[in-house]
Amino acid sequence: MAPVATTQQYAPSVAEVQKYDILEDYKGSYRFAPIEEAQVSRAMIKRYFNTMYERAISDVVIVGAGSAGLSCAYRLANSRPDLKITIIEANVAPGGGAWLGGQLMTPMVIRKPADRFLREIGVPYEDEGAFVVVKHAALFTSTLLSKVLAMDNVALMNATAVEDLIIVKDFEGKQRVAGVVTNWTLVALNHDTQSCMDPNTITAPVVISATGHDGPMGAFSAKRMVSAGLLKELGNMRGLDMNRAEPAIVNGTREVTPGLILTGMELSEHDGSNRMGPTFGAMIASGVKAAQEAMKILDS
Numbered sequence: 061m062a063p064v065a066t067t068q069q070y071a072p073s074v075a076e077v078q079k080y081d082i083l084e085d086y087k088g089s090y091r092f093a094p095i096e097e098a099q100v101s102r103a104m105i106k107r108y109f110n111t112m113y114e115r116a117i118s119d120v121v122i123v124g125a126g127s128a129g130l131s132c133a134y135r136l137a138n139s140r141p142d143l144k145i146t147i148i149e150a151n152v153a154p155g156g157g158a159w160l161g162g163q164l165m166t167p168m169v170i171r172k173p174a175d176r177f178l179r180e181i182g183v184p185y186e187d188e189g190a191f192v193v194v195k196h197a198a199l200f201t202s203t204l205l206s207k208v209l210a211m212d213n214v215a216l217m218n219a220t221a222v223e224d225l226i227i228v229k230d231f232e233g234k235q236r237v238a239g240v241v242t243n244w245t246l247v248a249l250n251h252d253t254q255s256c257m258d259p260n261t262i263t264a265p266v267v268i269s270a271t272g273h274d275g276p277m278g279a280f281s282a283k284r285m286v287s288a289g290l291l292k293e294l295g296n297m298r299g300l301d302m303n304r305a306e307p308a309i310v311n312g313t314r315e316v317t318p319g320l321i322l323t324g325m326e327l328s329e330h331d332g333s334n335r336m337g338p339t340f341g342a343m344i345a346s347g348v349k350a351a352q353e354a355m356k357i358l359d360s
Protein backbone atom coordinates (compact mmCIF):
# COMPACT_ATOMS: atom_id res chain seq x y z
CA MET A 61 0.00 0.00 0.00
CA ALA A 62 1.37 3.44 -0.91
CA PRO A 63 2.46 5.43 2.14
CA VAL A 64 0.41 8.49 2.97
CA ALA A 65 2.36 11.76 2.73
CA THR A 66 3.57 13.10 6.07
CA THR A 67 1.41 15.64 7.86
CA GLN A 68 1.93 19.19 6.71
CA GLN A 69 2.07 21.48 9.71
CA TYR A 70 0.55 24.84 8.85
CA ALA A 71 -0.17 27.47 11.45
CA PRO A 72 -0.96 30.90 9.98
CA SER A 73 -0.10 33.96 12.02
CA VAL A 74 -2.83 36.23 13.39
CA ALA A 75 -1.85 38.89 10.83
CA GLU A 76 -2.23 36.35 7.99
CA VAL A 77 -5.65 35.28 9.26
CA GLN A 78 -6.79 38.89 9.46
CA LYS A 79 -5.55 39.44 5.89
CA TYR A 80 -7.54 36.41 4.64
CA ASP A 81 -10.64 37.61 6.44
CA ILE A 82 -10.44 40.89 4.54
CA LEU A 83 -9.69 39.17 1.21
CA GLU A 84 -12.39 36.50 1.48
CA ASP A 85 -15.79 37.87 0.68
CA TYR A 86 -18.20 36.82 3.40
CA LYS A 87 -20.89 38.97 1.84
CA GLY A 88 -21.96 36.44 -0.79
CA SER A 89 -19.11 35.47 -3.11
CA TYR A 90 -17.11 33.06 -0.91
CA ARG A 91 -15.52 30.39 -3.14
CA PHE A 92 -13.93 27.01 -2.35
CA ALA A 93 -11.18 25.32 -4.32
CA PRO A 94 -12.87 22.82 -6.69
CA ILE A 95 -13.07 19.16 -5.65
CA GLU A 96 -14.50 15.86 -6.93
CA GLU A 97 -16.51 13.66 -4.59
CA ALA A 98 -14.19 10.69 -5.12
CA GLN A 99 -11.24 12.75 -3.95
CA VAL A 100 -12.93 13.16 -0.58
CA SER A 101 -13.60 9.40 -0.30
CA ARG A 102 -10.08 8.50 -1.33
CA ALA A 103 -8.52 11.06 1.01
CA MET A 104 -10.22 9.32 3.95
CA ILE A 105 -10.04 5.71 2.77
CA LYS A 106 -6.33 5.62 2.00
CA ARG A 107 -5.43 7.11 5.37
CA TYR A 108 -7.85 5.01 7.41
CA PHE A 109 -6.87 1.70 5.84
CA ASN A 110 -3.21 2.64 5.77
CA THR A 111 -3.49 3.13 9.55
CA MET A 112 -5.21 -0.28 9.94
CA TYR A 113 -2.57 -1.91 7.74
CA GLU A 114 0.32 -0.31 9.54
CA ARG A 115 -1.09 -0.75 13.06
CA ALA A 116 -1.95 -4.46 12.61
CA ILE A 117 1.41 -4.80 14.33
CA SER A 118 1.73 -2.25 17.14
CA ASP A 119 4.10 -1.88 20.08
CA VAL A 120 1.37 -0.98 22.56
CA VAL A 121 -2.41 -1.12 22.28
CA ILE A 122 -4.38 1.02 24.73
CA VAL A 123 -8.00 -0.07 25.05
CA GLY A 124 -10.28 2.81 26.03
CA ALA A 125 -9.67 6.55 25.61
CA GLY A 126 -11.05 7.81 28.93
CA SER A 127 -9.02 9.88 31.39
CA ALA A 128 -6.77 6.94 32.36
CA GLY A 129 -6.21 5.70 28.80
CA LEU A 130 -5.46 9.18 27.43
CA SER A 131 -3.11 10.09 30.31
CA CYS A 132 -1.28 6.83 29.68
CA ALA A 133 -1.08 7.48 25.94
CA TYR A 134 0.28 10.97 26.53
CA ARG A 135 3.06 9.87 28.88
CA LEU A 136 4.02 6.84 26.79
CA ALA A 137 4.01 8.62 23.42
CA ASN A 138 5.94 11.56 24.83
CA SER A 139 8.58 9.41 26.54
CA ARG A 140 8.99 6.92 23.72
CA PRO A 141 8.54 8.45 20.25
CA ASP A 142 9.89 5.18 18.82
CA LEU A 143 6.82 3.20 19.93
CA LYS A 144 3.76 2.62 17.73
CA ILE A 145 0.91 3.28 20.17
CA THR A 146 -2.58 2.37 18.99
CA ILE A 147 -5.63 3.46 20.97
CA ILE A 148 -8.90 1.61 20.42
CA GLU A 149 -12.02 3.42 21.62
CA ALA A 150 -15.50 1.91 21.36
CA ASN A 151 -17.35 5.21 21.36
CA VAL A 152 -17.45 7.70 18.51
CA ALA A 153 -16.32 10.37 20.98
CA PRO A 154 -13.08 9.62 22.80
CA GLY A 155 -12.87 10.87 26.41
CA GLY A 156 -14.98 8.35 28.34
CA GLY A 157 -16.50 9.91 31.45
CA ALA A 158 -14.11 12.86 31.48
CA TRP A 159 -16.29 15.33 29.59
CA LEU A 160 -17.99 16.13 32.90
CA GLY A 161 -16.68 16.39 36.44
CA GLY A 162 -19.43 14.49 38.23
CA GLN A 163 -23.21 14.04 37.82
CA LEU A 164 -23.97 16.50 34.99
CA MET A 165 -21.69 19.17 36.44
CA THR A 166 -18.85 20.67 34.47
CA PRO A 167 -15.97 21.50 36.88
CA MET A 168 -13.35 18.77 37.39
CA VAL A 169 -11.62 18.12 40.72
CA ILE A 170 -8.05 16.76 40.78
CA ARG A 171 -6.30 15.98 44.07
CA LYS A 172 -2.68 16.94 44.58
CA PRO A 173 -0.04 15.91 43.60
CA ALA A 174 -1.69 14.87 40.29
CA ASP A 175 -2.12 18.59 39.47
CA ARG A 176 1.48 18.41 38.17
CA PHE A 177 0.09 16.78 35.04
CA LEU A 178 -2.17 19.80 34.41
CA ARG A 179 0.84 22.10 34.42
CA GLU A 180 2.63 19.72 32.08
CA ILE A 181 -0.16 19.78 29.49
CA GLY A 182 -1.02 23.43 30.08
CA VAL A 183 -4.50 23.24 31.60
CA PRO A 184 -5.33 26.17 33.94
CA TYR A 185 -7.00 25.54 37.30
CA GLU A 186 -7.98 27.11 40.60
CA ASP A 187 -6.00 25.99 43.64
CA GLU A 188 -8.12 24.96 46.63
CA GLY A 189 -5.29 23.67 48.81
CA ALA A 190 -5.43 19.87 48.82
CA PHE A 191 -6.94 19.80 45.36
CA VAL A 192 -7.37 21.91 42.24
CA VAL A 193 -10.42 22.59 40.09
CA VAL A 194 -10.43 22.86 36.29
CA LYS A 195 -13.30 25.13 35.23
CA HIS A 196 -14.65 22.56 32.75
CA ALA A 197 -13.79 18.87 32.50
CA ALA A 198 -13.95 19.25 28.71
CA LEU A 199 -11.02 21.70 28.89
CA PHE A 200 -8.89 18.96 30.45
CA THR A 201 -10.11 16.24 28.11
CA SER A 202 -9.95 18.24 24.89
CA THR A 203 -6.44 19.57 25.71
CA LEU A 204 -5.15 16.10 26.55
CA LEU A 205 -6.81 14.56 23.51
CA SER A 206 -5.42 17.21 21.16
CA LYS A 207 -1.90 16.68 22.50
CA VAL A 208 -2.17 12.90 22.20
CA LEU A 209 -3.55 13.07 18.67
CA ALA A 210 -0.86 15.50 17.55
CA MET A 211 1.87 12.98 18.34
CA ASP A 212 3.16 11.17 15.27
CA ASN A 213 3.48 7.80 17.01
CA VAL A 214 -0.16 7.64 18.17
CA ALA A 215 -3.08 6.28 16.14
CA LEU A 216 -6.63 6.41 17.51
CA MET A 217 -9.27 4.13 16.05
CA ASN A 218 -12.55 5.29 17.53
CA ALA A 219 -15.98 3.72 16.94
CA THR A 220 -13.98 0.48 17.22
CA ALA A 221 -14.46 -2.02 20.04
CA VAL A 222 -12.08 -4.57 21.44
CA GLU A 223 -14.13 -7.76 21.34
CA ASP A 224 -11.51 -10.17 22.60
CA LEU A 225 -7.89 -10.54 23.59
CA ILE A 226 -5.29 -12.52 21.67
CA ILE A 227 -4.01 -15.03 24.24
CA VAL A 228 -1.10 -17.20 23.15
CA LYS A 229 1.10 -19.78 24.85
CA ASP A 230 4.79 -18.88 24.98
CA PHE A 231 7.58 -21.43 24.51
CA GLU A 232 7.37 -22.37 28.22
CA GLY A 233 3.67 -23.11 27.85
CA LYS A 234 2.63 -19.99 29.82
CA GLN A 235 -0.29 -17.95 28.53
CA ARG A 236 0.25 -14.31 27.62
CA VAL A 237 -1.83 -11.54 26.12
CA ALA A 238 -0.37 -10.75 22.70
CA GLY A 239 -2.83 -8.29 21.21
CA VAL A 240 -6.50 -7.50 20.72
CA VAL A 241 -9.40 -8.56 18.54
CA THR A 242 -11.40 -5.63 17.18
CA ASN A 243 -14.54 -4.83 15.30
CA TRP A 244 -16.28 -1.61 14.41
CA THR A 245 -18.52 -0.97 17.39
CA LEU A 246 -21.68 -0.98 15.26
CA VAL A 247 -20.71 -4.46 14.09
CA ALA A 248 -19.82 -5.58 17.63
CA LEU A 249 -23.29 -4.49 18.74
CA ASN A 250 -24.94 -6.57 16.02
CA HIS A 251 -23.52 -10.03 16.53
CA ASP A 252 -26.96 -11.24 17.65
CA THR A 253 -28.59 -10.19 14.39
CA GLN A 254 -26.10 -11.65 11.90
CA SER A 255 -24.74 -15.17 11.61
CA CYS A 256 -21.05 -14.34 11.38
CA MET A 257 -19.13 -11.09 11.26
CA ASP A 258 -15.54 -11.98 11.96
CA PRO A 259 -13.30 -9.43 13.61
CA ASN A 260 -9.86 -8.03 12.93
CA THR A 261 -6.66 -8.35 14.97
CA ILE A 262 -3.86 -6.13 16.23
CA THR A 263 -0.83 -7.81 17.73
CA ALA A 264 1.29 -6.04 20.36
CA PRO A 265 3.69 -7.17 23.08
CA VAL A 266 1.85 -4.93 25.55
CA VAL A 267 -1.88 -4.29 25.88
CA ILE A 268 -3.00 -1.64 28.36
CA SER A 269 -6.66 -1.92 29.24
CA ALA A 270 -8.39 1.25 30.45
CA THR A 271 -12.03 0.40 29.83
CA GLY A 272 -13.44 1.79 33.09
CA HIS A 273 -15.65 0.06 35.64
CA ASP A 274 -18.37 -2.38 34.69
CA GLY A 275 -21.07 -1.07 32.38
CA PRO A 276 -22.34 -1.77 28.86
CA MET A 277 -18.73 -1.99 27.62
CA GLY A 278 -16.61 -1.39 30.74
CA ALA A 279 -14.11 -3.65 32.55
CA PHE A 280 -13.76 -5.53 29.30
CA SER A 281 -10.35 -7.15 29.76
CA ALA A 282 -10.85 -7.94 33.46
CA LYS A 283 -14.09 -9.78 32.59
CA ARG A 284 -12.45 -11.56 29.67
CA MET A 285 -9.61 -12.68 31.96
CA VAL A 286 -12.20 -14.52 34.05
CA SER A 287 -13.93 -16.19 31.10
CA ALA A 288 -10.55 -17.09 29.56
CA GLY A 289 -9.37 -18.69 32.81
CA LEU A 290 -6.62 -16.12 33.48
CA LEU A 291 -8.36 -14.88 36.65
CA LYS A 292 -10.50 -16.92 39.05
CA GLU A 293 -13.07 -14.23 39.71
CA LEU A 294 -13.56 -10.48 39.62
CA GLY A 295 -12.93 -8.57 42.83
CA ASN A 296 -15.85 -6.26 41.92
CA MET A 297 -15.70 -2.53 42.56
CA ARG A 298 -16.50 -1.58 46.17
CA GLY A 299 -18.41 1.43 47.54
CA LEU A 300 -17.17 5.00 47.40
CA ASP A 301 -14.26 6.04 49.61
CA MET A 302 -12.09 8.73 48.01
CA ASN A 303 -9.22 8.39 50.47
CA ARG A 304 -8.89 4.65 50.05
CA ALA A 305 -9.80 4.46 46.38
CA GLU A 306 -7.36 6.85 44.73
CA PRO A 307 -4.06 5.48 46.14
CA ALA A 308 -5.34 1.90 45.69
CA ILE A 309 -5.87 2.47 41.97
CA VAL A 310 -2.54 4.21 41.39
CA ASN A 311 -0.44 1.85 43.49
CA GLY A 312 -2.25 -1.20 42.08
CA THR A 313 -1.66 -0.25 38.44
CA ARG A 314 0.35 -3.17 37.06
CA GLU A 315 0.76 -6.00 34.63
CA VAL A 316 -2.00 -8.29 35.91
CA THR A 317 -1.17 -11.15 33.59
CA PRO A 318 1.77 -11.38 31.16
CA GLY A 319 1.29 -8.82 28.39
CA LEU A 320 -1.74 -7.09 29.98
CA ILE A 321 -1.63 -3.95 32.16
CA LEU A 322 -4.81 -2.64 33.76
CA THR A 323 -5.25 1.06 34.55
CA GLY A 324 -8.01 3.39 35.77
CA MET A 325 -11.31 2.12 37.10
CA GLU A 326 -11.08 -1.21 35.30
CA LEU A 327 -8.58 -2.09 38.00
CA SER A 328 -11.22 -1.61 40.72
CA GLU A 329 -13.25 -4.45 39.16
CA HIS A 330 -10.18 -6.69 38.99
CA ASP A 331 -8.92 -5.97 42.50
CA GLY A 332 -12.17 -5.23 44.34
CA SER A 333 -11.08 -1.74 45.35
CA ASN A 334 -13.29 1.21 46.15
CA ARG A 335 -14.58 3.79 43.73
CA MET A 336 -13.61 7.42 44.26
CA GLY A 337 -16.48 9.18 42.52
CA PRO A 338 -15.85 12.54 40.86
CA THR A 339 -12.15 13.13 41.52
CA PHE A 340 -9.74 12.43 38.68
CA GLY A 341 -6.19 12.55 40.10
CA ALA A 342 -5.99 8.76 40.34
CA MET A 343 -7.01 8.33 36.70
CA ILE A 344 -4.15 10.60 35.61
CA ALA A 345 -1.56 9.07 37.95
CA SER A 346 -2.68 5.51 37.14
CA GLY A 347 -2.36 6.26 33.42
CA VAL A 348 1.15 7.63 33.96
CA LYS A 349 2.08 4.55 36.02
CA ALA A 350 0.67 2.24 33.33
CA ALA A 351 2.95 3.98 30.82
CA GLN A 352 5.94 3.36 33.10
CA GLU A 353 4.97 -0.31 33.52
CA ALA A 354 4.70 -0.69 29.75
CA MET A 355 8.18 0.80 29.24
CA LYS A 356 9.58 -1.61 31.85
CA ILE A 357 8.10 -4.59 29.99
CA LEU A 358 9.32 -3.38 26.61
CA ASP A 359 12.80 -2.68 27.94
CA SER A 360 13.16 -6.02 29.78
Ligand code: AHZ
Binds near residue numbers: 150270325337339340
Ligand atom coordinates in the same frame (compact mmCIF):
# COMPACT_ATOMS: atom_id res chain seq x y z
O1 AHZ B 1 -16.04 3.77 25.70
C1 AHZ B 1 -15.25 3.45 26.84
C2 AHZ B 1 -14.63 4.67 27.49
O2 AHZ B 1 -14.36 5.70 26.57
C3 AHZ B 1 -14.01 2.65 26.45
N1 AHZ B 1 -14.25 1.20 26.29
C4 AHZ B 1 -14.89 0.39 27.16
N2 AHZ B 1 -14.90 -0.88 26.70
C5 AHZ B 1 -14.25 -0.87 25.52
C6 AHZ B 1 -13.91 -1.87 24.56
N3 AHZ B 1 -13.23 -1.50 23.45
C7 AHZ B 1 -12.84 -0.20 23.28
N4 AHZ B 1 -14.26 -3.15 24.73
C8 AHZ B 1 -13.82 0.46 25.26
N5 AHZ B 1 -13.13 0.79 24.16
O3 AHZ B 1 -13.14 2.83 27.54
C9 AHZ B 1 -13.29 4.16 28.05
C10 AHZ B 1 -13.26 4.10 29.57
O4 AHZ B 1 -13.25 5.40 30.05
P1 AHZ B 1 -13.88 5.75 31.48
O5 AHZ B 1 -13.87 7.23 31.62
O6 AHZ B 1 -15.16 5.03 31.68
O7 AHZ B 1 -12.81 5.05 32.49
P2 AHZ B 1 -11.51 5.60 33.26
O8 AHZ B 1 -11.03 4.48 34.10
O9 AHZ B 1 -10.57 6.24 32.31
O10 AHZ B 1 -12.10 6.76 34.17
C11 AHZ B 1 -13.01 6.45 35.18
C12 AHZ B 1 -13.52 7.74 35.77
C13 AHZ B 1 -14.20 7.54 37.07
S1 AHZ B 1 -15.46 6.43 37.30
C14 AHZ B 1 -15.60 6.87 38.93
C15 AHZ B 1 -16.60 6.25 39.83
O11 AHZ B 1 -17.52 5.58 39.29
O12 AHZ B 1 -16.48 6.38 41.06
N6 AHZ B 1 -14.74 7.82 39.28
C16 AHZ B 1 -13.94 8.20 38.25
C17 AHZ B 1 -12.91 9.27 38.39
